[in-house]
Amino acid sequence: MKVVVVGAGYAGTLAANRLAKKVKSAEITVINPRPDFVERVRLHQQLAGTATVATPLASMLRDGITSRVGTVDKIGDGSVTLDDGTGVDFDYAFLAVGSTVQPMPGTVPVGTWEGAEPARVALAALPAGSTVTVIGGGSTGIETAAEVAEARPDLRVRIVGASVARDFSHRAYQRVRSGLERLKVDIVDDGVTEVADGVMHLRSGAAFASDLTLWAIVSGVPDLAARSGLQVDTEGRALVDEYLRSVDDERIFVVGDCAAVPGARFACALAAPQAAHAANTLARLIEGRRPEPYSLRYVARAVTLGRKDAVGQFTRLDDSLRRTCFTGRTAAVVKELASRGGKYAARTGTGG
Numbered sequence: 001m002k003v004v005v006v007g008a009g010y011a012g013t014l015a016a017n018r019l020a021k022k023v024k025s026a027e028i029t030v031i032n033p034r035p036d037f038v039e040r041v042r043l044h045q046q047l048a049g050t051a052t053v054a055t056p057l058a059s060m061l062r063d064g065i066t067s068r069v070g071t072v073d074k075i076g077d078g079s080v081t082l083d084d085g086t087g088v089d090f091d092y093a094f095l096a097v098g099s100t101v102q103p104m105p106g107t108v109p110v111g112t113w114e115g116a117e118p119a120r121v122a123l124a125a126l127p128a129g130s131t132v133t134v135i136g137g138g139s140t141g142i143e144t145a146a147e148v149a150e151a152r153p154d155l156r157v158r159i160v161g162a163s164v165a166r167d168f169s170h171r172a173y174q175r176v177r178s179g180l181e182r183l184k185v186d187i188v189d190d191g192v193t194e195v196a197d198g199v200m201h202l203r204s205g206a207a208f209a210s211d212l213t214l215w216a217i218v219s220g221v222p223d224l225a226a227r228s229g230l231q232v233d234t235e236g237r238a239l240v241d242e243y244l245r246s247v248d249d250e251r252i253f254v255v256g257d258c259a260a261v262p263g264a265r266f267a268c269a270l271a272a273p274q275a276a277h278a279a280n281t282l283a284r285l286i287e288g289r290r291p292e293p294y295s296l297r298y299v300a301r302a303v304t305l306g307r308k309d310a311v312g313q314f315t316r317l318d319d320s321l322r323r324t325c326f327t328g329r330t331a332a333v334v335k336e337l338a339s340r341g342g343k344y345a346a347r348t349g350t351g352g
Ligand SMILES: Cc1cc2nc3c(=O)[nH]c(=O)nc-3n(C[C@H](O)[C@H](O)[C@H](O)COP(=O)(O)OP(=O)(O)OC[C@H]3O[C@@H](n4cnc5c(N)ncnc54)[C@H](O)[C@@H]3O)c2cc1C
Pocket: 006, 007, 008, 009, 010, 011, 012, 031, 032, 033, 038, 040, 041, 042, 043, 044, 070, 071, 072, 073, 096, 097, 098, 099, 110, 111, 112, 139, 140, 143, 218, 222, 224, 255, 256, 257, 258, 266, 267, 268, 269, 270, 271, 302
């Protein structure tokens, strides 16, 4: 039985390893644009120089799994076509191409490997006293601004977002903002209309000079599913049934950020359980057992504020916010363990 996994992030790597463990007869090919697994949840650290996030894929995949460097241009009719024109046939496929960024002109994106690397180089070249502006008031923006401010106290760091940290309960919101202020990050609650010639223009009419402007908003997904004729939602995520299979083709499982699971947001914390569930489902189907529907569950969300501080926010199963949060060094340790856990789960095919 031939299985193709498209994308070797958290979801694709975990699915491949779990399936290899459960279905010994599966011939698994993983296709990824680079020969490395990228710990995407640490890209803000990569750019600030506090971590390296790329690990050779060969050391992340179980023996017997084939990996190919390439980008898939089309999926369907039991095969994928790569950008070099070659094809790979499959009996089953896992579509796990993640999410992407759509940066405003004049900014450098943070949320992908291709963006974080130029951002790291540009940041390292900035002389003391320069201004860095981070656009995005969600978790990626907060983590990026804090990481840069802590690693480069010689720079002036500003975060701009419609309402910075609004995705937290009141107590956590206040704690995130006081943590940013402790790191001397200027918080600007405003929308950005344009960045041109090193000047950022805001909705309120204000304008700031910025030596490096980082785009820290993750939005949209690669258009592979849509281009291949699979049904997608308004964000381009492939529509799936209750077993995480494309509604158009039962041979294609869709997992991680690119899957239109109702209620799901872009999160490693969801990509891993989805991949584990889909691999289990395929194993059950092969054994002639009934698959079980996937059910989405949230527990918490957390943001780091540099290496020594963080805010963790408990949520209900449906992601609505609880009032309780945990903060400080304990939260930073918990978040670090969660980040390590994501990579460990992918490498071992465990979790979910
Ligand atoms: C700075 C930052 C911090 C984050 N922190 C957290 C956090 O604390 N908690 C949390 O839950 N989430 C966090 N996230 C979100 C998390 O990183 C993503 O939700 C997660 O990476 C999704 O996993 P995935 O496997 O679906 O996609 P990805 O990890 O993005 O992997 C997708 C892979 O597919 C590849 N690919 C794309 N197109 C193709 C193609 N056409 N052919 C072949 N391969 C392709 C990509 O190059 C990539 O290797 C963070 C994100 C960022 C940017």
